[in-house]
Amino acid sequence: MSRPRVHAPELIGTGGWLNTGGRPLSLAELRGKILILDFWTFCCINCLHVLDELRELEEKYADVLVVIGVHSPKFAHEAEHAAVVAAVERYDVRHPVLDDPELATWSRYTIRAWPTLVVVDPEGYIVAQLSGEGHGHGLDSLLAELVAAHQAKGTLRRGDNPFVPPSVPDSELRFPGKIIRWPLGDRGDDQRGRYLVSDSKHHSLVVLDAAGDVLTRIGTGQRGRADGPASAAQFSEPQGMCRLPAEVAAAAGYDVVIADTVNHLLRGLDSASGEVRTVAGTGIQWRPGSPTRGPALDVALSSPWDLAWFGDRLVIAMAGIHQLWSFDPRTNRVDVLAGTGHEGLRDGPAALAWLAQPSGLAVSADHRTLWIADSEVSALRRLEHGELLTAVGAGLFEFGHRDGSAGQALLQHPLGVCVLPDGSIAILDTYNGAVRRFDPASGEVSTLATGLAEPSDAIVDGDHLIVVESAAHRLTSVLLGAAGTSAAASAYRTQRPQTAVAPGGLRLEVPFEPPAGQKLDDRDGPPSRLVVSATPAALLVSGAGAGTELSRDLELAADVPEGVLHVAAMAASCDEGAQFAACHVHQQDWGVPVTVVAGGATELVLPLRGAG
Numbered sequence: 001m002s003r004p005r006v007h008a009p010e011l012i013g014t015g016g017w018l019n020t021g022g023r024p025l026s027l028a029e030l031r032g033k034i035l036i037l038d039f040w041t042f043c044c045i046n047c048l049h050v051l052d053e054l055r056e057l058e059e060k061y062a063d064v065l066v067v068i069g070v071h072s073p074k075f076a077h078e079a080e081h082a083a084v085v086a087a088v089e090r091y092d093v094r095h096p097v098l099d100d101p102e103l104a105t106w107s108r109y110t111i112r113a114w115p116t117l118v119v120v121d122p123e124g125y126i127v128a129q130l131s132g133e134g135h136g137h138g139l140d141s142l143l144a145e146l147v148a149a150h151q152a153k154g155t156l157r158r159g160d161n162p163f164v165p166p167s168v169p170d171s172e173l174r175f176p177g178k179i180i181r182w183p184l185g186d187r188g189d190d191q192r193g194r195y196l197v198s199d200s201k202h203h204s205l206v207v208l209d210a211a212g213d214v215l216t217r218i219g220t221g222q223r224g225r226a227d228g229p230a231s232a233a234q235f236s237e238p239q240g241m242c243r244l245p246a247e248v249a250a251a252a253g254y255d256v257v258i259a260d261t262v263n264h265l266l267r268g269l270d271s272a273s274g275e276v277r278t279v280a281g282t283g284i285q286w287r288p289g290s291p292t293r294g295p296a297l298d299v300a301l302s303s304p305w306d307l308a309w310f311g312d313r314l315v316i317a318m319a320g321i322h323q324l325w326s327f328d329p330r331t332n333r334v335d336v337l338a339g340t341g342h343e344g345l346r347d348g349p350a351a352l353a354w355l356a357q358p359s360g361l362a363v364s365a366d367h368r369t370l371w372i373a374d375s376e377v378s379a380l381r382r383l384e385h386g387e388l389l390t391a392v393g394a395g396l397f398e399f400g401h402r403d404g405s406a407g408q409a410l411l412q413h414p415l416g417v418c419v420l421p422d423g424s425i426a427i428l429d430t431y432n433g434a435v436r437r438f439d440p441a442s443g444e445v446s447t448l449a450t451g452l453a454e455p456s457d458a459i460v461d462g463d464h465l466i467v468v469e470s471a472a473h474r475l476t477s478v479l480l481g482a483a484g485t486s487a488a489a490s491a492y493r494t495q496r497p498q499t500a501v502a503p504g505g506l507r508l509e510v511p512f513e514p515p516a517g518q519k520l521d522d523r524d525g526p527p528s529r530l531v532v533s534a535t536p537a538a539l540l541v542s543g544a545g546a547g548t549e550l551s552r553d554l555e556l557a558a559d560v561p562e563g564v565l566h567v568a569a570m571a572a573s574c575d576e577g578a579q580f581a582a583c584h585v586h587q588q589d590w591g592v593p594v595t596v597v598a599g600g601a602t603e604l605v606l607p608l609r610g611a612g
Contacts, residue, residue, distance in 0.1 A: 008035070008120040009108040011070065015081050015099025018088050021164035025068070025096055027124055032157025033066045034146050035120040036139070039111045041074045042087035043376065043413055043431075045303055045319050045357050046133045047115040049285065051091055052262065053136040058095065061143055063158040069097040072106040074114065075399060075413050076492050077431035086454075086471050088166075090175045090201060095163050107497055112606055113590045122150045122157065129607045132588030134287060138515030138573075138609065145516055171473045172214055174201035177239040178306060178416070178457040179468050179475070182207050183255055183271045195459070195466065195475070196256070196271075198238040205238060205258065205269075212475055218274060225263050225283060230274030236262035240306030240361070240457075242314060244329060252329035254279070257314060259304040266296070266304060266316070266327060280327050280334055285320065288570055288585045293335040296327060301334075306416075306457075308361035310370045310383075313337075317358040317372070324350075324358060324372070324383070338388050342531065342568055343589045345377040345395045353388035355381070356396060360416035360428065360457065371425050373414040380417065380427055380438055392427075392438060392445055395535060396591050397564060400491035401432045401447075409445035410491055411436065416457035418465065420480065426465060428455040434485075435467060435478060447485045449478045498593045500600035503558035508532065508543070510550040512586065512608040514573035521574035521583050531568040539563035539596075550608070556596055565592045569608050 010027055017024050027035075038054065040047035054067055071087075073079040078087075079101035088097055100106060109118055117135060119128040119142060128142060150156035182194040194215070199206050204219030216230070224234030240259040249255035254268035254277065266280035280296035281304075291299050302320030309315075313326040315337060323339035338350035339358075346354035358381075360373030371391075372381040379393020392406050400410035416428030420437070426448065427436040435448040435455060448465070453472035458465050465478040510530060514520060520527040526548035534540040543554030550569060570587040590606050 005125045007124055008037075008118070008126050009105070011037075011068065011098050012104050012108070013070070013098045013100030013102070014104070015071070015084065015101045018085060018097040018099060019093065019163055019166060020096045023162075023164075025098075025162055027120075030066055030162070031124055032122045032155065034061070034064055034122060034143060034150075034156075036065065036067045037109070037118040037120065038067060038069045039072050039106060039109070039114065039116040039118070040069055041072055041078055041114050042084070042091065043074055043078060043357075044114045048091060049133045049303070049320065050115045050117070050135075051093060053133065053139075055094075056136065057139055057143065060140070061147070062161070064147055064156060065143060066161060066163075067095040069093060069095060070105050071097055071099050072103050072111070072114065073101055074494050074496075075431050076490075077412060077433075083454075083471075086175075089168055090471075094165070103496065112499075112592055113588055119146075121146055122155045128609070130586075130609045131590070131607060132586060134584065134586050135609065137584050138518070138586075141516045141518075172212075173197065173199050173206070173473045173475075175470050175473065176200060176456075176468050176475075177237075177470060178241055178259075179459050179466065180241045180243060180256075181459060183243055196241060197468065197475070198241060198258070200237045200239060200261075200470075203235045203237060205235070205241070208475065216274075218269065218276065223262075225260075225265070225278075227267075227277050228275070230276070233267075233276035235260050235267070238267075240304070240317065242307035242309055244314070245309060248309075248329055252279075254329075257307055257327075257329070259307055259316070261303050261305060261319075264301045264303065264320075266301070266307075268329075279329065279332070288341075288587055289572070289583065292325075294333065296332045296334045299334050301325075305357075305359045306361045308363050308370060310361075310363050310367070315361060315370060317361050319357045319359050319375075322355045322357060324355070324370075338383055343376065343396070344566060345374070345379060345390060345393060347389050348387065350383060350386050350388050355388070360414065362417040362419045362425070364419055365423060371417045371419065373417045373427065375413045375415055375430070378411045378413055380411070380414065380425065391425075391440070395564075397494040397496075397593065398491075399431075399494075400489070401429070401434065402489045402491055403436075403446050404444065406438065406443045406445060409436075409438075412492075416455070416468070418458040418460065420465075421460060426458055428458055428467070430454050430456055430470075435465065448480075450485050452476065494593075496593055498562065498595045499604065500597050501556060501594045501604065502598065502600040502602050503556050503596050505602060506543075506554040506556055507603045508552045508554055508567065509603065509605045510567070510569045510608050511605065512550055512569075512571045514571075515584075515609070517576055518573040518584065519576050521572040523574070527573070528571040529569070531566075533566045535564045535566065536560065539565070539594075556594075558596065560596060562593070562595045565594055565604070566590070567592065567606060569606070571608055
């Protein structure tokens with residue numbers, strides 16, 4: 001029996017349209033085009049990966065494909081229109097974007113996770129829904145099928161595209177990311193007031209003086225991947241940097257390491273000569289099943305975001321796969337340091353703990369503690385004695401701006417941390433536009449400064465904190481000795497629609513259909529994996545844990561009124577008929593807010609890759 005065809009609901013959102021010249025779009029005027037609706041939010045690293053995957057398809061199918069981003073915010077800050085405008089520029093989004101702060105279109109399409117892609121054919125029918133990332137190859141096959149079928153049918157319209165490039169101002173810095181002190185070559189000390197800053201939108205590094213003037217630029221300023229002298233080197237949205245200890249730098253032949261984030265590489269810089277070389281990564285994004293340890297140039301990385309020298313190694317905040325990795329410049333090897341790869345807030349031994357897009361690192365003065373800005377769980381974490389622990393933070397969907405004891409304090413998507421002279425920790429509380437302070441001795445959180453535009457990193461310079469104010473494209477000085485700033489307390493929960501489910505039995509289904517020309521890949525064992533847990537844990541009476549089937553019978557407690565079901569699914573497919581078939585891995589993590597009520601649903605369907 002064939003499935004009923006479902007018309008795509010109209011696109012609505014109170015935030016308006018971007019990249020269309022201000023003109024709203026309707027599905028009726030796009031009839032004849034293949035549409036990909038990309039439900040994304042700019043905090044989400046997986047969503048940023050999907051933007052990169054879609055760019056190749058947009059170029060290949062330019063005359064028949066229209067991608068429309070439906071911005072569906074997770075955090076309160078992401079519901080602000082100006083923040084969406086900035087994100088569209090920051091991440092070079094070159095297709096129309098609907099700003100949907102109230103999740104109206106999200107609800108119409110019953111979306112349950114970021115990112116989710118919905119494919120609409122030229123007649124306006126939904127033909128596929130895909131959650132997570134890694135669908136580029138499958139989408140390519142589907143688009144080729146749709147082009148052939150609708151060309152033959154006479155329902156395909158080629159030509160015009162509704163994208164209108166926005167007018168974008170420029171500045172000396174554009175969305176700077178991270179900052180370190182600029183080394184003085186063979187003098188080996190610091191020079192007060194000179195900084196090395198990752199100029200992320202300009203795909204380069206700059207040396208700035210205390211007045212904010214650019215002394216040196218490292219990189220051509222064009223997105224790319226090239227080693228060589230400062231004038232010829234190329235990066236792609238670089239973020240974190242770290243100076244190596246002198247003896248390590250002498251052995252390695254470079255003294256600064258750069259997280260070349262969108263290239264999925266680490267680059268080495270000799271600050272004396274300006275020479276740049278690639279020192280880790282393959283330039284291809286890490287995928288499940290790929291190696292996680294070995295020779296650094298043979299192992300793929302995934303969106304390295306920040307770096308710090310901790311113990312006897314360089315630690316990498318591997319934001320793209322929710323882990324910390326290590327890199328040894330003396331042996332040129334990488335390895336996993338902490339995190340299972342599951343996204344969430346779970347403390348414990350480093351190898352078993354969960355992180356959620358770690359984006360900032362700083363080392364305590366005694367070198368015993370690594371402080372971590374764990375952005376997606378709005379948390380300050382620490383790694384010490386092989387244990388990963390939470391100092392501040394409540395989980396994936398709890399955030400806000402609240403001072404006080406660590407157990408009650410709230411942050412909103414922090415991207416940076418900095419150790420202050422008194423041993424306390426400055427937290428760059430990015431989506432609150434604030435610098436917060438955590439005192440490990442008292443366990444108290446306070447606010448040092450507010451009114452900043454997406455602060456993302458900082459360093460101490462004398463009695464000031466030099467803050468990277470990323471969305472204002474500048475560095476800002478904050479006096480450390482000044483009295484703290486009071487801010488109105490706020491607490492939020494992600495405003496996604498809750499799913500009403502019945503107490504007792506709940507059937508979980510994760511539909512997955514391999515793309516055309518592919519089959520399930522069982523060459524190395526079961527081709528799929530499903531992991532289920534809940535917050536609070538008492539919500540699940542049974543059904544938690546890992547298994548190889550993409551369906552499961554859960555039992556929900558009747559006396560737990562609400563919570564979040566955490567579901568992680570993976571399926572592997574391979575090309576049919578090829579002697580050396582390529583493997584394609586599809587994965588997604590869902591956090592599904594649920595309310596347990598009599599008469600609620602007894603089935604929960606989360607498509608990993610399903611037909612419309």
